[in-house]
Every structure is written in C-alpha cells, then in structure tokens.
Amino acid sequence: MAQHRLLPRQYLILGLVAVCAPLGDSCLSRGMTAMPSISLAHPAGLIAAVFTPWIAAGIALLIGFFASYLTALSWADLTFVLPATAIGNVIVELLSKFWLHETISLERWAGVVLITLGVSFVAQGPALTQHPVPQLEESLSEEPVSTGVQPR
Amino acid sequence: MFAAATIAAVVLASTTGEVLTAAAMKSIGDLDIIRAKSGMKGAIRAVLTSPLFFIGVFFLAVAFFSLLFALNHLNLSLVAPASASLTLVTNAVAGKIFLKENVDRRRWAAAVLVCVGVYLLAH
Numbered sequence: 001m002a003q004h005r006l007l008p009r010q011y012l013i014l015g016l017v018a019v020c021a022p023l024g025d026s027c028l029s030r031g032m033t034a035m036p037s038i039s040l041a042h043p044a045g046l047i048a049a050v051f052t053p054w055i056a057a058g059i060a061l062l063i064g065f066f067a068s069y070l071t072a073l074s075w076a077d078l079t080f081v082l083p084a085t086a087i088g089n090v091i092v093e094l095l096s097k098f099w100l101h102e103t104i105s106l107e108r109w110a111g112v113v114l115i116t117l118g119v120s121f122v123a124q125g126p127a128l129t130q131h132p133v134p135q136l137e138e139s140l141s142e143e144p145v146s147t148g149v150q151p152r
Numbered sequence: 153m154f155a156a157a158t159i160a161a162v163v164l165a166s167t168t169g170e171v172l173t174a175a176a177m178k179s180i181g182d183l184d185i186i187r188a189k190s191g192m193k194g195a196i197r198a199v200l201t202s203p204l205f206f207i208g209v210f211f212l213a214v215a216f217f218s219l220l221f222a223l224n225h226l227n228l229s230l231v232a233p234a235s236a237s238l239t240l241v242t243n244a245v246a247g248k249i250f251l252k253e254n255v256d257r258r259r260w261a262a263a264v265l266v267c268v269g270v271y272l273l274a275h
Contacts (some may be wrong), residue, residue: 032223040221046221077254082170082243092232100228100229113269121265
C-alpha cells in the first residue's frame with residue numbers, strides 16, 4: 001500500500017468530521033430526551049421531532065458533518081475516514097457528563113480510552129488504498145467503457 | 153436486549169449507507185479537484201447526479217431515524233459511542249469485501265481494541 005499524505009486543508013476537513021458529529025448528536029439527545037416517549041406504533045412522532053429547535057440545530061450540525069464527510073471520502077478510504085470520528089467519542093462523553101449531567105462510570109471511560117487508542121492507531125496508516133484499476137467504478141458504471149481494444 | 157437490538161439497527165443501516173456512499177464518492181473522484189476545475193456547482197452536480205449516492209443516503213436516513221428512536225429510549229453516552237464504534241468494525245469488514253480497501257493488520261488490531269472498548273461502554 002503506497003503512503004498517501006494528507007494536506008493541512010484535508011486535516012481540517014477531518015477535524016470538522018470529528019467535531020460536527022458529536023455536537024450534532026448531543027443536540028439530538030438534548031432534544032429527544034425533552035420529548036415524550038415515542039413508540040414504534042406511532043412513528044409520526046419522530047417526524048414531528050425534526051422541527052423542534054434542538055433537533056433542528058442537531059440536523060444543521062450533522063449536515064456540516066455530512067458535507068465534510070463526503071469530501072473526505074472522495075480522497076481517502078472509508079476505513080481511514082471513520083477513525084476521524086474517534087475523538088468524537090471523547091467529546092460525547094465530556095458533553096454527556098458536563099452538559100447533560102449523565103453519570104459516566106470508570107468502565108465507560110476505559111472503553112473510550114481503548115476505542116480512541118484503537119482508532120488513533122489505525123489512523124497512523126496510509127489514507128488511501130491505491131488500486132491499479134478502479135474496479136468498483138467499472139462494475140457500477142451503467143455503460144461499459146470502450147477501450148478500443150478487441151478482446152482476444 | 154432492547155438496547156442491543158436498537159443499536160444493531162443503527163449499525164446495520166449506517167454501515168450499508170456508508171459503504172454505498174463511499175463507493176459513490178470513489179466513483180465520482182476527488183471533490184477538491186472537481187471543484188478546482190468546475191467550481192462548487194460542478195462539485196455539487198457531480199455528487200447529485202450519482203444514483204449510488206442517493207441509495208446510500210436513503211440507508212443513512214434510515215440510520216438517522218433509528219438513532220433518533222434509540223436516543224429517545226437510551227443514554228447518549230451509550231448510544232453514540234457504541235453505534236459509532238461498532239459501525240467502525242462492520243465498516244472495516246465491509247470496506248475490505250465490497251470496496252476492496254487494504255485493511256491491514258494495524259486496522260484489524262484497531263477493530264479488536266474498539267470491540268473491547270464497546271464492551272466496556274455497554275458494561
């Protein structure tokens with residue numbers, strides 16, 4: 001696997017992926033815990049939740065996350081981009097403890113440390129797998145690409 | 153059991169959506185280069201004309217509403233890290249199988265660490 005170095009601008013995009021996702025999740029949690037319990041028998045309650053302020057703010061942050069995420073996926077592997085959200089786990093735990101006042105046990109803190117260790121470990125590798133031929137693009141294209149060479 | 157099933161639904165839908173979206177973005181090409189050549193409109197057009205992208209977004213929407221349902225019943229500090237971390241593991245497997253990504257020993261070792269971390273989070 002060839003090494004694929006990222007530009008500072010690309011690290012900034014990964015940073016946005018890491019920050020926007022946990023902030024958006026926290027807004028969603030804040031909004032959903034304030035709502036009455038929603039059952040599967042009445043799923044319309046989930047649609048109505050989208051128009052409440054905290055959920056709307058969460059969605060706006062998650063749109064920012066998604067735009068950054070798509071950009072990152074265009075120049076890096078999925079299995080490289082996802083670890084960028086690992087620091088997000090730590091942010092979620094901190095927000096849960098200090099903003100939502102949830103109780104975080106020692107076991108959960110240990111879990112967060114292990115997860116962060118694992119994903120930071122994998123993030124040290126190359127960002128992109130280099131394929132000699134874009135196999136997936138070929139298999140997914142609607143029309144076969146003419147190479148001008150007849151098969152033997 | 154309810155928590156496990158709810159989180160599993162989020163992970164399954166999220167993995168499907170992310171793999172399809174990643175495949176779409178790889179087939180489109182580097183958005184930074186497209187934006188440099190065709191501007192922001194060209195980059196947006198390149199994404200929005202990909203059918204695979206919309207199929208991926210559909211599954212991501214399913215994952216989103218599953219997440220809303222989960223957050224309505226479970227703590228954020230359990231749902232967010234557990235679903236995100238499990239998705240990382242399932243995506244490593246799916247990335248190797250469907251996207252032909254080079255998931256080397258370092259990435260597999262990370263997956264094991266993440267699994268242990270998720271167990272501790274849910275303990």
